[in-house]
Amino acid sequence: MPARIYQRSKNAMQSGKAGTDTWMLEFAPSEARKADPLMGWAGSGDTQTQVKLSFPTLDAAKAYADKNGIECTVFNTPPKTLKIQAYADNFR
Template structure:
């Protein structure tokens, strides 16, 4: 399984640095969404798309 590892960058309108100190690991988003038949809500069996891990360093 491939993951995405990145460090968020600061945009021109943001002045704080607290959100940009960490490295983030994200799992790939699964686009296989189904529709729940009773209520019509979207469903997916992939719970990895809800996980976002943050680390202080790249190691």
């Protein structure tokens, strides 16, 4: 079952960097989601998509995947760029 390893990004409501230094391992869905006929909610019988493992480093996540025979793809985090701007620049 294929998996992906990535570093969490901060959400839109977050100004700090809490939780962005951990690496996550998620499994890819093995079957398509379908609508429930009674409620209309989307769901599937695949329980692996609910599993999200967190690791302190990328090497620890790769070691876990290798040890358990999980084929994985690593998605590196793009470099963060800061736009240095002064308050006075708003009035130019």
